[in-house]
């Protein structure tokens with residue numbers, strides 16, 4: 001139904017045809033500062049395939065209408081396209097029903113929806129909310145605000161020396177007071193993957209619900225929310241080849257049905273009188289106002305693209321490039337510290353590092369002069385950086401369109417950084 005001229009390059013077994021994939025991403029052919037772009041910042045946002053861009057243009061050029069309202073042909077076609085993405089996404093994440101998939105603006109809004117709606121209705125003074133040490137601010141601050149409003153408190157599950165959740169420490173935090181366990185599935189700083197299914201089982205035994213921040217896992221791992229045994233799962237389209245401005249929340253039907261609405265107004269009501277209203281069934285109950293129709297529809301083309309490649313193949317490719325990156329950077333750059341585990345079976349394609357005594361912003365600037373895009377800073381994870389014992393880090397993050405030669409370009413860029421900062425690097429660590 002989505003207008004695309006072809007699907008993604010077909011995958012043979014576990015290997016992606018990355019050169020063919022790259023031809024689908026127009027931005028990868030651009031020059032930055034006189035160099036071919038080397039885009040190593042997909043954890044911030046992914047680049048976009050032509051198929052998604054085409055779907056967006058096709059929508060505004062020939063399909064634009066508001067949805068779920070008028071009976072005219074364009075409106076019903078737009079509604080059908082919008083709902084088709086919901087079905088695709090439900091299938092992509094293993095949700096039992098598209099009704100359990102709610103479109104939001106991003107992962108941040110999805111997590112706020114759970115904290116603001118389920119949390120406000122169910123969390124009380126004396127209750128506890130467990131998070132892990134790797135949380136992005138988006139899966140920490142909404143729980144802090146809820147805790148402050150209700151008199152609940154936040155408990156933090158520690159990570160071990162490899163950056164993996166310490167299950168014994170986590171187990172010892174669980175108690176009948178635990179109401180919510182909020183976990184980042186894949187860390188945006190360490191790339192480490194949390195053992196969500198096991199953590200969910202333990203949380204459920206304690207009577208808590210489990211909220212998973214899947215912003216970094218949904219783009220990179222084969223997903224099945226039922227196997228994860230969680231209760232809510234949040235994701236952002238823009239990190240998974242989709243447009244900005246679209247996120248989603250999956251939740252278990254019974255929980256979503258029992259929750260109060262998050263935002264209220266048009267489109268989410270059943271019946272409205274002067275002094276009271278009733279709510280529409282899910283998912284409409286949680287989609288107040290005109291949604292981001294065009295971007296949701298275009299997101300459908302991104303899901304098609306990922307599915308055509310196969311998430312197993314995407315994961316396999318990223319494990320290979322991550323292993324290559326870790327080995328290359330360690331071998332060629334003795335002053336480097338790489339954070340997190342080297343074991344690619346429990347980590348994704350995010351490689352966060354520091355070079356002794358050099359500020360990550362300087363690293364990023366020198367790389368940028370060569371067209372290499374990485375991120376430097378605290379990556380919206382201030383408390384984690386305290387635990388890592390560093391004020392900031394540099395982060396290269398990979399996706400299905402990256403090649404080992406781009407890792408080599410990163411390494412050559414870092415060699416330039418080392419030349420410029422030789423004297424400070426040779427001093428003892430600050």
Ligand code: 7TS
Nearest residue numbers: 043044106107108136138188215216236
């Ligand atoms: N959770 C995690 C684990 C994330 O990595 C991010 C974004 C978010 C939540 C928030 O996603 P949003 O789409 O709602 O903004 N992470 C990053 C990053 O690492 N660099 O830029 C954005």
